[in-house]
Structures are given as structure tokens and as C-alpha cells.
Amino acid sequence: ASLSRIKETEPVVQAFITLDEEGARAQAAELDKQLKEGGERGLLFGLPAGIKDNIVTDGLKTTCASRFLSNYIPIYNATVMDKLRAAQSVTIGKLNMDEFAMGGSNENSAMGPTRNPWDPERVPGGSSGGSAAAVAARQVYFALGSDTGGSIRQPAAYCGVVGLKPTYGRVSRFGLVAFASSLDQIGPITKNVEDAVYVLQAIAGHDPMDSTSADVEVPDYTAALTGDVRGLRIGVPKEYLGEGIAPQVKDAVLAALKVFESLGATWEEVSLPHTEYAVAAYYLLASSEASSNLARFDGVRYGVRAENPDNLIDLYVKSRSQGFGAEVKRRIMLGTYALSSGYYDAYYLKAQKVRTLIKQDFDQVFEKFDVIIGPTAPTTAFKIGEQIHDPLTMYLNDICTIPVNLAGLPAISVPCGLADGLPVGMQIIGKAFDETTVLRAAYAYE
Numbered sequence: 001a002s003l004s005r006i007k008e009t010e011p012v013v014q015a016f017i018t019l020d021e022e023g024a025r026a027q028a029a030e031l032d033k034q035l036k037e038g039g040e041r042g043l044l045f046g047l048p049a050g051i052k053d054n055i056v057t058d059g060l061k062t063t064c065a066s067r068f069l070s071n072y073i074p075i076y077n078a079t080v081m082d083k084l085r086a087a088q089s090v091t092i093g094k095l096n097m098d099e100f101a102m103g104g105s106n107e108n109s110a111m112g113p114t115r116n117p118w119d120p121e122r123v124p125g126g127s128s129g130g131s132a133a134a135v136a137a138r139q140v141y142f143a144l145g146s147d148t149g150g151s152i153r154q155p156a157a158y159c160g161v162v163g164l165k166p167t168y169g170r171v172s173r174f175g176l177v178a179f180a181s182s183l184d185q186i187g188p189i190t191k192n193v194e195d196a197v198y199v200l201q202a203i204a205g206h207d208p209m210d211s212t213s214a215d216v217e218v219p220d221y222t223a224a225l226t227g228d229v230r231g232l233r234i235g236v237p238k239e240y241l242g243e244g245i246a247p248q249v250k251d252a253v254l255a256a257l258k259v260f261e262s263l264g265a266t267w268e269e270v271s272l273p274h275t276e277y278a279v280a281a282y283y284l285l286a287s288s289e290a291s292s293n294l295a296r297f298d299g300v301r302y303g304v305r306a307e308n309p310d311n312l313i314d315l316y317v318k319s320r321s322q323g324f325g326a327e328v329k330r331r332i333m334l335g336t337y338a339l340s341s342g343y344y345d346a347y348y349l350k351a352q353k354v355r356t357l358i359k360q361d362f363d364q365v366f367e368k369f370d371v372i373i374g375p376t377a378p379t380t381a382f383k384i385g386e387q388i389h390d391p392l393t394m395y396l397n398d399i400c401t402i403p404v405n406l407a408g409l410p411a412i413s414v415p416c417g418l419a420d421g422l423p424v425g426m427q428i429i430g431k432a433f434d435e436t437t438v439l440r441a442a443y444a445y446e
């Protein structure tokens, strides 16, 4: 069913970079065989999954939507892939994204943009745009994305599906091609909250292969599926409903808060005073980490190597010039500049201090509140081509999601109505490692 749905919708949506029909059929046949031999059904038995193309898959091309890796076939699995395999999900293929997860519209993919299933003239969001579009178009049952500054939640919002960024350290990053290692986190994109519960259950947990993965017990997330939010205390940051937020988006979130009231929760306006510095701090820190992480792409060890270099340095320069797209180069230059010795204190160190202040803003609110609610993104999905030549406007789209990554917190985006026929996303943010409360609130609302 998944493969035939893909055949039907893919000419318009273009969510896949690699479709592994043969592999998917083989996995399904193997599961069938195991079941017939009396095996137990795993948690995700037989469910077709799409995987963002920055998560390495043994024997299956992993491009990060970059020319640089257009020929890269990994020889190992990311930990999340082993976990999905253990839960008996079936991998259908690899999904489009902004190159190296840098972007918020999928227009930075070297393979061309994915289109929003609600309106093919519009972007699906990004960087996990292929993942959100594939779920929205019902091509796959669920998808995995990665979120460094909003890349699971924002495309989920634009495509009218559910996207969960777990707490930093909750899900192993082993085998996730690093963009900004202190911010990156893998998470599920699903049709509904219940599915997010099951996929998170399958992929969460400590991994000795990732030194930043947290040794914190994984609870039974089905405990979140109660529908009960009586007494839940919700903080609503005034900074997330102010300037720059489209009126219709604000109205949709306020209407959702009314639903929470009717379910017995309470909400109050709160303040996260350092929000205005979050985008600047993020783009310094994320770009700094990216410039370091992407230094490994030299044309020698991974991916495409430039032809006819004059010498070794020329090989690096040519391979990197030809392999990386414009946005990736912009980030590498920004990051290298911010880290250079004369500027380190003024930019990188300062941004680290701002990061701490942003985290403290959240800590203070969470002394009195169980969750924080606001919009996922300031607007609904914009048109392809509308913002691509204006990186600053593009960066400002992340204002509501970026602070959450800087603080390492879990957050979910759930659909909360339509504006001019396009989906609006509501973001529910929780305390570190308290995905359960986030999921409970999201499930009750849904």
C-alpha cells in the first residue's frame, strides 16, 4: 500500500531521494516469514517508515541532500536504524531535506525541493521537509527527522502532521551526520500523537556509541495516552505571540488554549526575556559547530572527489567548492569567522553565555508551570522561491523553535487548525526528559 501510494503521489510531492522498493519488499517478506514461524510482533511490526537522508543506513545511499555525498553508501547503521529494525518497522527509503539540514524550506536540497502536499506551490518546511511531506501525503506510516533549530517541528507544522523533538540526549545521535552536535536530535514525524508515542518508545534510550546520549531510564510513554490534563499548568510566553507572528497563527493558538481550559488545564502569560537574542546566538553556535563538523569533507575520505587537482590543497578546495551548496558555504564561512582567534570572545563565547541565559529563562518558568505553549512557526507554509534569496528572513522563521534546542528541551508540534486552508502548528515544550507530559498534553488536545 505504501509503495503504491508513493507511485501515485510522488510525481507531485517529490519527498524521496532514494526509494528502496526491493529492500522494503525483502524486509516485509522476512517479517512475514518470522511471524509464520511463530515469532512475536515487534512494537512497529510491518510499519513502513521513511528516513531523513542524514541518518546513515547500512548499504543504502545516504546523501544529506548534498552533491558531496551523492555517491555515499554507508557501511553501518545509525543506532536508531538498528532500533527500528528491532521493532520490526520496514524502511521504504530516504527522504529529502535541506543540504546537511541547513535550512527551513527544503529549497537548499541539491536534489531539488520537495513540495507541500497541501499546496504544491508551497514549501513543506525544513529541514526535514521530505519527512513531513511523506507522512502528510500518507506515503509512509511514519518518518524520522532531525531537529537542530526546529527542523522536525516546523515542517510538521507546515504539513499538518505531528513532529516531536526529544530532549537532547534522549535519542542516540550515533549515525546522524552531524550539523551542530550540541543541538542535533533525532525524532519522529507522525500522523498523530499516539504514533509519536510508539516511535519514540522504539528509538529512545542510552547508547554507549554516543557520549552525549543520556543514561536516563526510558519510561513507558503509553502512560501519556490518558486524555487527562486536569490541573495542568500552562505558561504562554508573550514573546511567542508578539511582533512577527501572523494574526491567524496567533488566533489558532489562542483557540487551542481555550480547548485546554475546557479540559481543566489553566494558562497564564509568562515571559522568556532573552528570546530576542536566540536567533543570533543560534546562528553563531550552530554555524561554528557546523564549520568544524564539515571539515571532514575533504574529497579524500567521503563522497565525491574533484577531478584533476593540481595538488593536495587544490583537491580539498575543488572538492569543497564543487560539493557544497551556497547555504552550506555561508554557514562554514560564518562559523569559521566566529571561531577565529581574534573574534572568539566577541562572538562564540558571547553566544554561549546567551545560551545559558536562555536556558535559565526556561528553568524559571518551569518552576511554576508544567508545559509552555505557543506557535511552532510565525506563519504557515510560504511559496517556493518566495524567501530563498533572503537568508535573514529565513533565519527569523525559527524564532519559536530555536530557543528549545539551545535549552536542550523536548517539544512537539501538533496541528491546531487552518489559516487560509493551510495547517497551523502549536508547539508544546516540556521540562528536560519529561516527554511524557508533553505527549499527554498533545494527546488530550488532539
Ligand code: GLN
Binding pocket: 101, 102, 103, 104, 126, 127, 146, 147, 148, 149, 150, 151, 152, 179, 286, 398
Ligand atoms: N532552519 C534552521 C537552520 O537552518 C534549523 C535547521 C535544523 O533544525 N536542522 O539552521
